[in-house]
Amino acid sequence: MHRLAVLLALMAGPAFSAGLEIGVTGESVNGTIKIDLLEDVAPLHVAQITALAADGVYDGVVFHRVINGFMAQTGDVKFGKDPSDTSRAGMGGSDLANIPAEFSDVPFDRGIVGMARSQSPDSANSQFFIMFTEGHFLNNQYTVVGRVTEGMDVVDALKLGDSRSGAISGQPDVMQTVTVID
Numbered sequence: 001m002h003r004l005a006v007l008l009a010l011m012a013g014p015a016f017s018a019g020l021e022i023g024v025t026g027e028s029v030n031g032t033i034k035i036d037l038l039e040d041v042a043p044l045h046v047a048q049i050t051a052l053a054a055d056g057v058y059d060g061v062v063f064h065r066v067i068n069g070f071m072a073q074t075g076d077v078k079f080g081k082d083p084s085d086t087s088r089a090g091m092g093g094s095d096l097a098n099i100p101a102e103f104s105d106v107p108f109d110r111g112i113v114g115m116a117r118s119q120s121p122d123s124a125n126s127q128f129f130i131m132f133t134e135g136h137f138l139n140n141q142y143t144v145v146g147r148v149t150e151g152m153d154v155v156d157a158l159k160l161g162d163s164r165s166g167a168i169s170g171q172p173d174v175m176q177t178v179t180v181i182d
Contacts, residue, residue, distance in 0.1 A: 018037045018039060018046065018050055018180060018181070018182065019034060019035055019036045019037050019146070019149070019180070019181045019182070020033075020034070020035040020037065020049070020053055020146070020178055020179065020180060020181065021033075021034050021035075021177075021178070021179045021181045022034075022035070022058075022151075022175050022177070022178050022179075023175070023176045023177040023178075023179075024063075024154055024158070024173055024174065024175060024176065025173065025174055025176050026063075026158070026159055026171065026172070026173030026174060027159060027170075027171060027173070028157055028159060029154055029157040029158055029159070029173050031151055031153070031154035031157070032150070032151050032154065033130075033148060033150070033151035033152075033154050033155060034148065034149050034150040034151055034181070035113055035146040035147065035148055035149065036146055036147055036149045037049065037050065037145060037146040038106065038144060038145060038146050038147070041102070041104045041106055041144055041145070042102040042104065042115075042143050042144060042145045043102070044099050044100065044102060045099050045102055045115050045124060045143050045145045046145055046146070048094075048096055048099055048125070048126070049126075049128065049145060050180050051096070052077065052094055052096070052126055053178045053179065053180045054180050056178075057077045057094060057126075058075065058077060058126075058175055058178035059175065059176065059177050059178055060081045060174060060175070060176065061074055061075060061076060061077055061080040061081055061174070061175050061178075062074065062076075062080050062081070062083050062086055062089060062168070062172040062173065062174050062175075063158055063159070063168070063172055063173045063174070063175070064076060064080050064086050064089035064090045064167075064168060064172060065089075065090055065129075065161060065165070065166035065167065065168070066158050066159060066160050066161045066166055066168060066172075066173075067132075067160075067161060067163070067166040068132070068160045068163065069132055069133055070131075070132060070133070070135060070166075071114075071129040071130060071131050071132055071135065072129060072130050072132065072155060072158050073090065073116055073127060073128070073129040073166070074127065074128065074129075074175055075116065075126045075127035075128045076089050076090055076091070076092045076093070076126065076127050077092065077093070077094050077126045078091075078092025078093060078094070078126075079091055079092040080092070083171055083172055083174060084171075086167075086168060086172055089172075090116075090127070092126075093125030093126045093127065094125055094126040096125065096126070097125075098122060098123050098124060098125050099115070099122070099124045099125065099143075100121075100122045101117075101121040101122055101124070101143055102143045103121075103140045103141075103142075103143060104143070104144055106144040107134070107136055107139055108131055108134065108135040108136055108137075108138040108139055108142070108144065109131065109134050110131055110132065110133050110134060110152070111130070111131060111147050111148040111152055111155075112130075112131045112144055112146075112147050112148075113128055113129070113130050113131075113144070113145050113146040113147060113148065114128065114129050114131070114138065114142045114143060114144055114145065115127070115128050115129075115142060115143045115145055116128060116129055116142075117142065117143075121141075124143060128145060130148060130155050132155065132156065158173050159171075159172060159173050
């Protein structure tokens, strides 16, 4: 019920300035990533991410796909909470409905946060990724939802996965806490 109230308030009210503060821990990383969410660019996606973070469902979710020179993906709230078994991480989402694409002119540069999806452009749900470097081939293919404002050093220190699939061997890094900030 709380998620629905947040979503309705966000869609009905004036634009606001929200962000995320993500506490990350792992074998070689321990720090904070701050993200400015771009509600004027992708209001439905930002409303969903904000609702999920406010409900605490991102807490404890692993970075399940990390590709050197490309991006780090997380946010699978269904299958991404067991660091000892990430075999299904990346295949799930939340109990909320998928979101229609909100493509924009914001390019996928270093530090940009985009929504992960399946082959359908309208299938984004809870998973998101952070760009290590420019990836303009993603422009107008994936929805941009934010940009890292602090903590790119933490993103850069994330445990890298397989060079092709990005799958993590051993213990993945974890979003211990994800908090909505102004």
